[in-house]
Amino acid sequence: MASAGAIEQDSRDPGTFQPGKRSRERAAVLCGVGAYIPPSVVTNADLTVRFDTSDEWIRTRTGIVKRHVVDRGTATSDLAERAGAAALKAAGVRTVDAVVLATTTPDHPCPGTAPMVAERLGMSGTPAYDVNAVCSGFVYGMATAAGLIAAGVADDLLLIGADSFTTLLNPHDRDTVTIFGDGAGAVVLRSGGPDEPGAVHAFDLGSDGALADLIMVPAGGSRRPPRAMAHGADDARSSAYDDAWFSMQGRAVYRHAVRRMTGSSRTALRRAGWTADDVDLFVGHQANVRILQAVAGELGIPDDRVCVNVDQVGNTAAASIPLALAHAVSSGQLREGDKVLLTAFGGGATWGSCALTWPKTDPPSEGPTSF
Numbered sequence: 001m002a003s004a005g006a007i008e009q010d011s012r013d014p015g016t017f018q019p020g021k022r023s024r025e026r027a028a029v030l031c032g033v034g035a036y037i038p039p040s041v042v043t044n045a046d047l048t049v050r051f052d053t054s055d056e057w058i059r060t061r062t063g064i065v066k067r068h069v070v071d072r073g074t075a076t077s078d079l080a081e082r083a084g085a086a087a088l089k090a091a092g093v094r095t096v097d098a099v100v101l102a103t104t105t106p107d108h109p110c111p112g113t114a115p116m117v118a119e120r121l122g123m124s125g126t127p128a129y130d131v132n133a134v135c136s137g138f139v140y141g142m143a144t145a146a147g148l149i150a151a152g153v154a155d156d157l158l159l160i161g162a163d164s165f166t167t168l169l170n171p172h173d174r175d176t177v178t179i180f181g182d183g184a185g186a187v188v189l190r191s192g193g194p195d196e197p198g199a200v201h202a203f204d205l206g207s208d209g210a211l212a213d214l215i216m217v218p219a220g221g222s223r224r225p226p227r228a229m230a231h232g233a234d235d236a237r238s239s240a241y242d243d244a245w246f247s248m249q250g251r252a253v254y255r256h257a258v259r260r261m262t263g264s265s266r267t268a269l270r271r272a273g274w275t276a277d278d279v280d281l282f283v284g285h286q287a288n289v290r291i292l293q294a295v296a297g298e299l300g301i302p303d304d305r306v307c308v309n310v311d312q313v314g315n316t317a318a319a320s321i322p323l324a325l326a327h328a329v330s331s332g333q334l335r336e337g338d339k340v341l342l343t344a345f346g347g348g349a350t351w352g353s354c355a356l357t358w359p360k361t362d363p364p365s366e367g368p369t370s371f
Helices: 044-050 055-062 076-091 114-120 134-150 209-214 226-230 250-272 289-299 317-331
Strands: 007-009 016-019 027-036 041-043 066-068 099-102 128-131 156-164 182-192 200-207 281-284 339-346 350-357
Touching: 027 076, 027 134, 027 200, 027 317, 041 044, 044 055, 055 289, 066 182, 076 114, 076 156, 076 182, 076 317, 099 114, 099 134, 114 128, 128 134, 134 156, 134 182, 134 200, 134 317, 134 339, 134 350, 156 317, 182 317, 200 250, 209 250, 250 289, 250 339, 250 350, 281 289, 281 317, 317 339
Parallel strands: 099 128, 099 156, 281 339
Antiparallel strands: 007 016, 016 200, 027 182, 041 066, 156 182, 200 350, 339 350
């Protein structure tokens, strides 16, 4: 079995990396889960008023029925704090040795958001930092957390996936507004044994920067800084602000997501010593139902072992997988000892998968218990 210890290149696939083998005496063990979604809801019916669309069109292409969105003045740190507090409560702890926040929508470009979240949770002085792998962020965060624990840097850790992705969307772009929602999910991981319920067994991570333009916010960074936009330094003056919105090449993303999530899942299963038949619950990034069905079909995992909550929350980016886990706990879909496969594809392009066994957990105590 492997985890995120020393990283070595996988010679079988130069586009991915495999974690080195960890000490069998020290494994990352999941011991608590929390979730929070903002109260404001946008239904498909609401969107039919704004766009030339229909509930049937949205459901057919995405499977989404509604999405939760942040109100003006609510930031990613607010969502992350609520989910993090819920996960700490579920784990029965008040503090941890480190806080990792997976997000693409930080409160500010500088500084990172994780230190602010840690301070609000009563952990001023605790190491805290952000991870940005877009929709793969939570899986990358899991690998980071497992590595910190395996290396002895932390005995326990709070990992949060949180995004306010609707703040990046052009309000006139039907194709993105119908897909994305906001939210946060969190887990607590502790040091433990590799054979106990909750143990993280294996990872697969990969990226391809040649696909960066598939999922992108073109302006606002060092390549096209905000001051250039404000002063019209860009040659295409009229489009300067349009380029500050999120953009996505939907069809290409679908194709690459299915391919990479399927391949990454197979690699993670192999490293864990599992087959697809061993998987009790498949928890893929909740981008849309068609991607989930396609990947599960390629792997040979039946529909009754696929977690789906994208219909209730939309695509919540880095919050997607932990929110799906919280949903599965609340609905009774996850039980102690279940073998769980996580997989995601996101901007970068990035992708990753994780195999773990599920611990005994209580339903999330913060935010909705039914999504």
